[in-house]
Amino acid sequence: MAIMDKEAARTIENVSALIEEQGLTKEELVTMLRQIMEIRVFENNIANLLSKAVLKGASHLYAGEEAVAVGAVAALRDDDLITSTHRGHGHAHAHGDRAAKTPEGKQQHYNRMMAEVLGKAGGYCKGKGGSMHIADVEHGNLGATGIVGGNIPVAVGAALAQKLMKNDRVVLCFFGDGASNTGNFHESLNMAALWDLPVVFVVENNQYAMSVPWKKASKLQSISARAVAYGIPGETVDGMNPLTVRGAVLKAVERARRGEGPSLIECQTYRWFGHSHSDPRAYRTREEENEWKQRDPFKKFREDLKIAGILTEAEAEALEQEVNRKLETAMQFSEASPEPGPADLETDVFAPSVWTKQDVEREAVLRQRVRTDPNMRQISYSQALVEAMREEMLRDERVFIFGEDVGLYGGAYGATRGLFEEFGEWRVIDTPISEATIGGAAVGAAMAGMRPVAEIMYVDFTPLAMDQIANQGAKNRYMFGGKTTVPMVIRTEGGAGRAIAAHHSQSLESLWTHFPGIYVVMPATPYDAKGLLKAAIRDDNPVMFIEHKMLYKEKGPVPEEDYVIPLGVADIKRPGRDVTLVSYSRMVLRSLEAAEILAKEGIDVEVIDLRTLKPLDIDTVIASVKKTGRFVGVTEAYENTSFINEVMAQVNELAFDWLDAPMVRVASANVPVPRAEVLEDLAIPNVGRIVEACRKVMS
């Protein structure tokens, strides 16, 4: 009895001290307890549904860790932002409950979370995201990711947007101990620290990355100690107590808001359930579990508030009943909510096109003028790109450029030359060599309202950023039920011709066309480069804009006026009767050369430059095939699964009955691009091979 009293006295002292220090009202404290309880019953309910096999899909339950999300979100201002993880129900609830301002609104939020986990149309993301992808971008929840560590660069980008927009919002980035060992963590903390970005990294150290304990995953036992490496504050706190979490996060948030940069806060916590439903938890002992459960915030915080005299038992019971009723209502809502209809399958992949029929017609007229006006000025492909970015930056202050060597150096191929001098270091930003975080920061900045143009120096390096651009950037709109847009451009360049071998010469566009939700643009001429880049910047979708290293010095006519080329319109670069030749990027020029040779043999080749692979203007291709009956596709990509194969498949589906000969493709050898010029020339399609292919379809 004496011991209990002593303990109780200590609790009163501790709790009271924390409350006093943070100046918390009873209402705020009860809200925190209510949120903890609501997360817990939500998760227990899901565990129950999973065990009854009523619920399908993965669910990573937050039970046990409630104090972290509730405490951290309680330290935010209403207009601050968060990013979440696959174990994200707690973050989504703490944030959504705070964003909703009425009891009805709070119930609706709870309903929509439950419906989303159950894959119902009434969910936050119309049932398209589910447990791992709850988002509420409108209110500042930039969403949860299924990739461990996937949202750390996104949070950095959102914080960069705040800095560039010169407001004082802070981004709270949740992730786990497992994510602390990904490259994203290191790249992101470095970049955020470097630029003093307003982001607070909250590590939920629940001791295990799936089954592997932290001590088996890191030499350094404290995650927060890693902050030293990036020159930012780091702190480890008790993640089972919402008040200690709130206190630490509040300090970090205030620091960030003052413009002093990021902090790393490690919250020691524990998950009650396994990693997921299928996890037998063989890697931890029941004793260890019981020890942590003594500190269960669901019970302990309630007791603390009672002991501290904030809450009576009757109030606590009433609160519990209210929470249970709320859960019941949410389940009723979810069960009544319809399944998504088949028509929803293909909606929300892309943001609606900003291009009108008039834009398309205007461009067709302009193109004609470019082709026929002998007095039009001639500029290079790289000058055209510089002009495009300059004009868009003058037109829209949300547009900014960042990447490796884009600043003073002007880009590896001179495509940003002069912009640093004109716009300064905060609109043309040199980055560390961190491709993943360049890609992810572009996603986060775009979702937070900017229009980033990020440069990845070589397309060969884009796989380093693939998770960020493809898994987050391209999919977020769909996963989040169409409730976000990601208006970003990733500029990069590819192609062979400089004898720089297998890591600097590839044509990797089909890696990018494969993913839903991202456009792929590949201009062949200065005119196309300028108009398409301007359009890509104005488009509301992620765009992979792939230039060709051998084209930067090529000159061609470019109008001086402001113009855009709507995405998804191919250009017939040379009309012809006999063969439809479809190509893009540098191979268009070789195809045109081949067409001239064939013309002397009486073979009239129609050369179509796709200009944008996605959206693909298949109509122009089909109309041509219906006319000629013969198809040759030319690409610099590896023949194996190149994009031209997709075009051929579509021709087969849409115009089989018009084909008069088997389709033929000309593509690069299925070998890494070799250094020796003689081998490089053999690997890449040349004019002779294109001529041969056309003769073959004519035979």
Next chain:
Amino acid sequence: MAEELFIPKLGQTVETVTLIAWKVEDGAKVEFGQEVLEVETDKAVFPVEANANGYIHLGPYKAGDVLPVLTVVAIIGKQDEKFAVSAAPAVGAEELEKAATEESAPSRAVGAVQPSSLPQAVQEGGREVPFASPRARRLAVEKGVDVRQVSPTGGGGVRVVEKDVVAYLSRQPKATPLARRIAEAEGLDLSALNAGEGVITKTDVLGAVKAGGAVQSAPLPISAEGDVRERIPLKGVRGIIAERMAVSVHTTARVTMFMDADATELVRFRKRLKERYEKEWDFSPGYNELLAKICASALRRYPYMNARLVEDAIEHLAHVNIGIAVDTDRGLLVPVVRDVDAKGLRQIGEEFRQLAERARSGRSQLDDISGGTFTITNLGMYDIDYFTPVINLPEAAILGVGRIVPRPVYIGDELMRREMMTLSLVFDHRLVDGAPAARFLQYIRDLIEEPALLGVL
């Protein structure tokens, strides 16, 4: 020398026929093309026509005998000749080979076979179809060209390409498409028709056909006795109908669905077609052909409806061949228009008109009424609204079409006069479930309501 009259090979799968009745007396004088014998396959009753002018001497075969195809059943020659089979029987190479290995009937002994004596059907069936590019095939179908007649030059001489068909066409006598089709159906060589410098028309072809000898069908024999006022023997078309309907009803799991369709646009569409094309085409498409086209589109989209049940599997079929029920004096016949999905309305209409005409005049060929994959039966002209037709085995479904009649219908909040019809889809639940069948029917309904989409879908 006398001409041997043999049982024609009526199709790839027909091995034997049952002799139903001789239509002429032994020793009678017959004319080329005259129907002399009636035989029955498992599918239908077929007339056998005299293949020469002269006196017919019947072989020792009577009603009920089951005969292998290509059996010589009579000779046609001089009045005083006697039935005898020559040393070289009119047996196809296939059958000869079979006889050699299986030691079948002694009358089918192996003998020296003159290639010229091989029946046409075998020659046709045995002839290889060359490779043709899709574009060339498309043009060939459009122009009614048999690609087997075209010399290939594509791919180094292995593939018929577009220009080969164009070259072939430029060498052919000029004829209207209708004339070409009639000639094809009648087995008439157009190049034998002398049309001078002009274009061969339907009239030219029909004239030539008539000159070749018209065929008259004999009425079915009728018997009556006792208190039966009239006795209709269960044989011929009637017998087959009786048997097949019973088999269908007893073996299929029939489910019928009814759906109303607003045919206002279809009526308008048909009217427009008539105004526009009747002169040029010599006819205008009826609802049957329009519905055939609509069903073909639906069958392509929902291949599970274009199916048949075999012993251990459901087979989705490659061709969309649509049977359209025709009421004839002899009973119900279902001529089949082939590959409806690949043909235009004009071609469908022309083919169906020929098929129906042949069916009504009792001159259907086996190919006319077999190979269907789906059937349409229309009783609208008798003011029937809906009904439950019997599935034409081995098909998976049949569409019953009711009359088109104005009814008040709510469009939004407004009551309007619309031309309404009811569709009755009977399908075999062994092959297809209710919901997929319903989707199929909905799609048909949608096209009826918006026939303009036919050209798009």
